[in-house]
Amino acid sequence: MGRTNRQYRLAKRPVGLPAPSDWDYVEQPVAEPGEGQLLIEVIYLSLDPAMRGWMNEGRSYIPPVEIGAVMRAGGVGRVIASRNPQYVVGDYVSGALGVQEYHLSDGRGLTKVDPEQAPLPVYLGVLGMPGMTAYFGLLDIGRPERGQTVVVSGAAGAVGSVVGQIAKINGCRVIGIAGGERKCRLVVEELGFDACIDYKSEDVRKALHEAAPDGVDVYFDNVGGDILDAVLTRLARGARIVICGAISQYNATDQVKGPANYLSLLVNRASMTGMVVFDYAGRYPEATTELAGWLSTGKLRSLEDVVDGGVQAFPDTLLRLFNGDNTGKLVLQVGTA
Amino acid sequence: MGRTNRQYRLAKRPVGLPAPSDWDYVEQPVAEPGEGQLLIEVIYLSLDPAMRGWMNEGRSYIPPVEIGAVMRAGGVGRVIASRNPQYVVGDYVSGALGVQEYHLSDGRGLTKVDPEQAPLPVYLGVLGMPGMTAYFGLLDIGRPERGQTVVVSGAAGAVGSVVGQIAKINGCRVIGIAGGERKCRLVVEELGFDACIDYKSEDVRKALHEAAPDGVDVYFDNVGGDILDAVLTRLARGARIVICGAISQYNATDQVKGPANYLSLLVNRASMTGMVVFDYAGRYPEATTELAGWLSTGKLRSLEDVVDGGVQAFPDTLLRLFNGDNTGKLVLQVGTA
Secondary structure, three states: OOOEEEEEEEOOOOOOOOOHHHEEEEEEEOOOOOOOOEEEEEEEEEOOOHHHHHOOOOOOOOOOOOOOOEOOOEEEEEEEEEOOOOOOOOOEEEEEOOOEOEEEEOOOOOEEEOOOOOOHHHHHOOOOHHHHHHHHHHHHHHOOOOOOEEEEEOOOEOOHHHHHHHHHHOOOEEEEEEOOHHHHHHHHHHOOOOEEEEOOOOOHHHHHHHHOOOOEEEEEEOOOHHHHHHHHOOEEEEEEEEEOOOOOOOOOOOOOOOOOOOOHHHHOOOEEEEOOHHHHHHHHHHHHHHHHHHHHOOOOOOOEEEEOOOHHHHHHHHHOOOOOOOOEEEEEEOOOO | OOOEEEEEEEOOOOOOOOOHHHEEEEEEEOOOOOOOOEEEEEEEEEOOOHHHHHOOOOOOOOOOOOOOOEOOOEEEEEEEEEOOOOOOOOOEEEEEOOOEOEEEEOOOOOEEEOOOOOOHHHHHOOOOHHHHHHHHHHHHHHOOOOOOEEEEEOOOEOOHHHHHHHHHHOOOEEEEEEOOHHHHHHHHHHOOOOEEEEOOOOOHHHHHHHHOOOOEEEEEEOOOHHHHHHHHOOEEEEEEEEEOOOOOOOOOOOOOOOOOOOOHHHHOOOEEEEOOHHHHHHHHHHHHHHHHHHHHOOOOOOOEEEEOOOHHHHHHHHHOOOOOOOOEEEEEEOOOO
16 A cells, blocks of 8 residues: 554653653554454544553553553544454544554454544543543542532543533532643533632642532542642541542652652541553443433533644643643544544 | 549640650549549550540541640549449449549440450450451451451551451461561461561561562551551552551651552552541440450450559550550550459
């Protein structure tokens, strides 16, 4: 076919924020699919804070990306050639396509998606990993009850924006924490949270005291660091903290900042539990059905932040996750929809 | 009756270790019981790490001891005068008797104990708060399963020594963590733990790697600090951490050291949950029956460290909890059994 595949490969393990020199930009010919394989043209790539963790060495919930390997990334694309009976040219699929323009697959781990049902970027957001994370993390681990107070950090982000909306749908009082007036306004005015604390201009601990006078029943934590510590001082008895991520710590070059106020768990008989969305893979269809229903009835809004930059914009666009620029699901457009 | 009551009252809130000047030693005449009251002669006082927390100002799971009040302490004693129909002279009772020789009570919060069934100090140890804490903390929060690996810090202490023995009775592999060779030998040889790590002479992280090659399923934490952080690096998937206390941090004059490795909870889908024994008050009889049964059949050993010093030995004896001297349940003998 004579196509060229543009890729980013991991050149070395970053110290702190991923630098341009941590990537190898590679151009190579696109291979033809062999027996049982299919070729996918990548259209949208999902950029996620978790990617920073995958770049580190060492034991984690999935193996690190190997040095020299194409950087791992979720994506949606279109099948452009197939010798796999389950896929025909023109099918749209989502899966771990990698930071590249073309992905050769044996079909495993792919899911067909329907662009008529929802715009393709939504399959990387509300109907993708962030949506699944929000759904199972909040409902299975956080177990909020009607009338309880739910706090979520990274409230304008891909996961947090969905967590808060699901909590509202479940009859909770919802307080977001986000950085900056623009994000806070969005969270309250567009997403319907009851309140939002701007951690850049407010004392989170004091603001929580006002916004959640009876304490926090569920805290969904995407950020870690000082904000986790502040919320720990305001727990209600029997509170549940969901540890989903810690974006404030992912690029730390010193040791991670542990929650100094963790003894609040004891005082309040509270728990702090880690979650990894992959554990719920068998139940994704259940969540997808419910989330798609809420989307279609307008109960749930999908926020996407699509950067139309092509694959070469990957290194810079990834940094938007960590510098506070990004709102909603960050997606890099690599191909033509 | 012309008796004198010797007491320790809280003079001020300590900074760091409680100093002699933090106490007021008071002698005052013993009052006669009024209608509905009884007078108890205190025989044994329970000295507990939690007492340090009660001396601090601020919101916790029970109100702080007020400045000028008799220091709160559990104890067992003998009824020597009674105008309460539920108690007669000669009854033995346990309850919050305070750091003093005589306690005037309206009968509420007292439990009758039988010195024929178990020596009186046991009612402050295995059959008292430490036993209840070990029983419910391990079984309700830790939920160990047969064949799993249970780690307990403060393993030679009042709570830890019972936790490990209950875990053994439940068919677990049990690793203690304690300070010094003497304590470690006791834990393994006298209490039947499978192994004990001496945190004073060993690298806890490395030692755990060897003693728990498949990871830690349940960690019962009495100490916090660096040991909690070390155990976090060795969690098995789905591990449960019970936060019972943090003796390494109670006298800290800097901020409490939070667990820097808390993101291991995420990687391992683990949880960390705080427990306060008072929540289980309604179920104490259930635990007492089971613990007493194990004691009588020799499955469970009670370790007491009785200091026969009289009430005036209180300030110095309390410090034994924090300087590493104490093994098993620390009890101060105040009166004659």
